[in-house]
Amino acid sequence: xxxxxxxxxxxxxxxxxxxxxxxxxxxxxxxxxxxxxxxxxxxxxxxxxxxxxxxxxxxxxxxxxxxxxxxxxxxxxxxxxxxxxxxxxxxxxxxxxxxxxxxxxxxxxxxxxxxxxxxxxxxxxxxxxxxxxxxxxxxxxxxxxxxxxxxxxxxxxxxxxxxxxxxxxxxxxxxxxxxxxxxxxxxxxxxxxxxxxxxxxxxxxxxxxxxxxxxxxxxxxxxxxxxxxxxxxxxxxxxxxxxxxxxxxxxxxxxxxxxxxxxxxxxxxxxxxxxxxxxxxxxxxxxxxxx
Numbered sequence: 001x002x003x004x005x006x007x008x009x010x011x012x013x014x015x016x017x018x019x020x021x022x023x024x025x026x027x028x029x030x031x032x033x034x035x036x037x038x039x040x041x042x043x044x045x046x047x048x049x050x051x052x053x054x055x056x057x058x059x060x061x062x063x064x065x066x067x068x069x070x071x072x073x074x075x076x077x078x079x080x081x082x083x084x085x086x087x088x089x090x091x092x093x094x095x096x097x098x099x100x101x102x103x104x105x106x107x108x109x110x111x112x113x114x115x116x117x118x119x120x121x122x123x124x125x126x127x128x129x130x131x132x133x134x135x136x137x138x139x140x141x142x143x144x145x146x147x148x149x150x151x152x153x154x155x156x157x158x159x160x161x162x163x164x165x166x167x168x169x170x171x172x173x174x175x176x177x178x179x180x181x182x183x184x185x186x187x188x189x190x191x192x193x194x195x196x197x198x199x200x201x202x203x204x205x206x207x208x209x210x211x212x213x214x215x216x217x218x219x220x221x222x223x224x225x226x227x228x229x230x231x232x233x234x235x236x237x238x239x240x241x242x243x244x245x246x247x248x249x250x251x252x253x254x255x256x257x258x259x260x261x262x263x264x265x266x267x268x269x270x271x272x273x274x275x276x277x278x279x280x281x282x283x284x285x286x287x288x289x290x291x
Contacts, residue, residue, distance in 0.1 A: 017153050017199045024160050024192055040156055056104045056250035062092035062114045069093075073120070076129045077113060080136055080218055089113050089139060093120070099235035102253040103135035104144050111139040122235050123228050130225030134215035134255055141214065143207040147252045150203045154196040161189045204252040204270040212277055216284055226281040232256040233274045 021040070067074040073091055081088050089103070089111035099118035105111030113135050115128075123131065138144055216222035232255065241247050241258040251258055252270040 017150060017157075017196060020192055020195055020199070021153060021157055021160075024157065050106070056102055056253050057092060057112060057114060059246035059250045060094040060096065060102075060114060060116070062094040065091055065093050070120075072125055072128065073115060073132070076125070076132050077136070080129075080133055084136065084140060084218060086136070086140060087111075089136070093117060096241070098239045098241045098258055099123075099232055100241075100254045100256055100258050101131050101135055102250070102255065103138045104253060105139060106145045107142065108139055111144075113139075118235065118239055119232070122231055126221065126224045127228035127231065129219055130215065130221060130228050131255055133219035134211050134225055137211045137214035137218060138207065138253075141207070141210065143211060144253060147204055147207065150200045151249060151252065154193075154200045157196040158193040161192045200252070201270055205272045208272055209277065209280065212281060213284060216281055220288075222281040222285040222288065226278045226285070229256070229274050229278050229281075
């Protein structure tokens with residue numbers, strides 16, 4: 001449902017993050033245990049796959065809602081999912097004033113869409129439709145799985161880097177033949193988490209741009225999503241979420257960066273700048289009018 005070469009870009013980024021994980025394995029004991037790091041990466045990928053539909057819901061304390069409780073949300077999601085020929089996802093509401101929304105789940109058959117109470121009170125129905133179209137395209141493009149797995153692997157790299165730092169400071173242990181170069185270990189310990197984070201950011205930003213465009217195509221109304229993003233930019237600044245570990249691990253799934261600007265720099269943000277996203281949507285709307 002998109003033509004952004006998502007598969008190629010994602011494969012390249014995942015190849016880079018797996019190569020980084022294996023490079024860390026090669027530093028330890030001269031690469032003797034590199035297979036262990038490969039298995040670790042596969043294991044964390046499997047964990048991310050099977051649990052991607054639970055972690056964000058739990059972090060946001062969201063609860064499932066019935067059609068009677070959220071009629072507009074149900075109506076919009078049913079219409080859009082039917083139009084896309086996809087199953088209806090489960091719907092949740094998070095009891096927080098921070099305006100945001102996210103989708104989660106490893107595939108369209110095991111998906112959930114969640115809106116906060118804040119976003120439901122902030123947007124009109126046309127804007128909410130634009131947001132829900134964006135979130136559904138995250139599901140259909142398998143972006144939630146991609147982001148969750150990338151976050152899991154990046155977490156492994158960070159944890160291993162901390163162990164490398166400790167080992168490098170104390171000589172690495174083992175005999176002279178097995179002992180790795182402590183300078184190499186320290187360099188890897190310092191650079192690997194940064195590189196993993198940057199790759200994860202690249203994956204997340206690419207998927208946000210693509211979900212904007214695909215979601216606008218699904219709803220046929222790019223300007224509705226652009227209007228919603230303008231309101232969300234202001235709304236998040238007024239009612240941000242606290243950057244707790246659970247929320248930080250799920251923030252890449254949300255349609256807007258949930259934190260205050262001073263809590264996360266633009267350089268390390270999981271989301272592209274709102275101004276750029278809005279400009280792209282306005283250009284897309286102009287293209288629609290030219291047809």
